[in-house]
Amino acid sequence: MQQKGKLFVSFDLSVIPNKNIILAVTGGIAAYKSAILVRRLKDYGFDVRVVMTHGAQAFITPLTFQALSGYPVHTELLDPEAEAGMGHIELARWADLILVAPASCDTLAKFAQGLADDLLSTLYLATKAPVWVAPAMNQQMWAAKATQRNLQTLVDDGVHVIMPDAGAQACGDVGLGRMPEPEQLAYQVREYFHKAQRAIAEKFGLLAGQHVVITAGPTREAIDPVRYISNHSTGKMGFSLAAACYAAGAKVSLIAGPVSLDTPNGVKRVNVSSAVQMLDESLKTLEQGCDIFIATAAVADYRVAQVSDQKIKKSGDELEVSLIKNPDIVATIAQQAQRPFMVGFAAETQNVEEYAAGKLVAKNLDMIACNDVSRKDIGFASDENAMVVFFAEQYHLKKRELEKASKQEIAQQLVESISDALRRKL
Template sequence: MKLEAKALQTRRIVLGVTGGIAAYKSAILVRRLKDYGFDVRVVMSHGAQAFITPLTFQALSGYPVHTELLDAEAESGMGHIELARWADLLLIAPASCDSIAKCANGLADDLLSTIYLASKAPVWVAPAMNQQMWAAKSTQRNLTTLVEDGVHIVMPEAGEQACGDVGLGRLAEPEQIAAAVNDFFAQAERDISEKFGLLAGKNVVITAGPTRELIDPVRYISNHSTGKMGFAIAEACYAAGAKVTLISGPVSLNTPNGVQRIQIQTAQEMLEASLQLVEACDVFIATAAVADYRVAHVAEHKIKKAGDELTVSLIKNPDIVATIAQQQQRPFMVGFAAETQNIEEYAKAKLKAKKLDMIACNDVSRSDIGFASDENAMTVFFAEQYHLPQRILEKAAKKDIAMQLVDSIAKALAGS
């Protein structure tokens, strides 16, 4: 999972660090978890402090580190019971052989084992130990007990160990652990969104990015669209509970998590893909900057330079959004208008002419928003039958604009 796919809301993680050379990796793990947007509080065993200092974790997490079960000063602030209640997830990494045995057998003689017993949060354990200790029958019995108790085990990796042995027992890489935790929360939030999200149960098709119209095998006509707005809307629709298919022109963006992506080059290919999906589509969002014209006759080989002028005959491309809007089983249609002047006039005209339900318009003449920017500002207009006033979306990150657009779509659908 890519780091841009952060948890949809801030989640709170208690990270338990136990004794072992792998404790140094937990410092990296704190940083990776925070990269995903998690709030992290660290609990260290006495053994862990022999390998890495609490000050390191305090600097990385931004919070005091908890080390003692019976600490009057800590109990007056966030005591061990409060810390157990605070957590959305308890992650023990590295989990030593001793800490696994305590958790499996219900011992509570230190802060971490007490939090383990006192918390209702999901528990993840990432073991790290000598390969022979990992293979020991008692360790495997304890791990089986934890699994039966509902604990998720992040399996260790094989390789050379600090003691010189080679085998299974190395702590999984921090990036792998953090990504798995983020996936866990993202899926939990997705399950909720599928039932209660603004677009729960809706099938959404989105077009994004530019098209490329070939002149010859090495040249093409295109535009400055980066696809950022369309990809942000795809991510927001998925977060709102929709099944999302993204038809994308050539852009250098990663596919949002949970979104099906269809890659195309030309306007004709985008239209064909759209027509194949329209029958099962509830909402069609056309953010793509489709080339208005294509070359009438694409050269089979590279056109050689000859003379000072080159004449290329162009023919009009199909109007994708208008074509989809005219289908017998017509989805809720959302169009976009990127204009440089007379913004409202052109947007309303396009809304009516193309028989759209909603249109979002932005002023691409502004240097601070638009194609290459991470920010945008828009005005949203609705068809008359929805009886909704225009909505002004002030300048904000494109992800924030996308969420506001999803909210606008949901309001129109609710009133239709």
């Protein structure tokens, strides 16, 4: 989606979509690690095609890589069948990144000297894609002056060299020359594309330049050291929104109640337990220049008036606990002098839209998203949701109905709605 120079970048930054990786495998015992590397790259969502030198085929078969990548393995420069489909030039154009792992001493020398006597060296010269090399060789070969000269030439030419690890080698020597583990290599590739994707989002994303604060999950109100009052919120909607806002270019602070969810990539997280703690942390964010405040947390309406220091012993059929009202976090933030753009959430079991429209006005919000938690197929503990969004009158926006979809998809639509309202506010 594109609006006035803004775009929405994929909300899931754990996966890099539509990126093509050529994994080139050269001769060396470390070639066995490359099979695992194919799997790890595919786990991150990359499309992987494998090129093998003749030396590599002495250590591991092309059939292994074909099974793991799902594509035929490229081994010959002058292969009539390959030329009829994807020749070496088309393969070079296809790649978004070429990773040579392991990169043998011989391959480094060919790259440095500009030779083109096999498929891999020809690809190196024919591609515009970034080229990464992960050298793997005997420690003395690595230390040789000729190897170091070749490496310096490659660095000067813009090749990214992944330094080898030190340790015991297959030949019995100990020293630098071991190829890093596949998980480490795949992670570095993923981070490279993440940074590029983030740079685009920070410049062109729907929420570029905005500091978004999100409350998520339930609160727990202590009764005694082992008991508390809470609700069924899992925090999934708030965490999905945090990921979506970050992917749209925002700086994101997430104030999370007690939930068992991983922090979205790039998001700053603060954990709290009670409603009072959540309010305190929310007020702190205003001092940091909060632009958008999104209150998805299911905050307990009441807390225990007097929390027992000791576990309350069972002494009868009834237990009386006095409750007092908790502060209304979203209403409190909306009343501040430095008021951010306010987004509320309403989880109701009846008269959903009527109650939500009332909260929008009563709590001085800019936007509110409501859902019917009496439905068993959406809302609490579900991976899907459906919502109706209302806007304050000054935005001149009609209510929007977000049909049932994954919470990630709903989060993306909410980000688009927030961006639309912000443009009108400006």
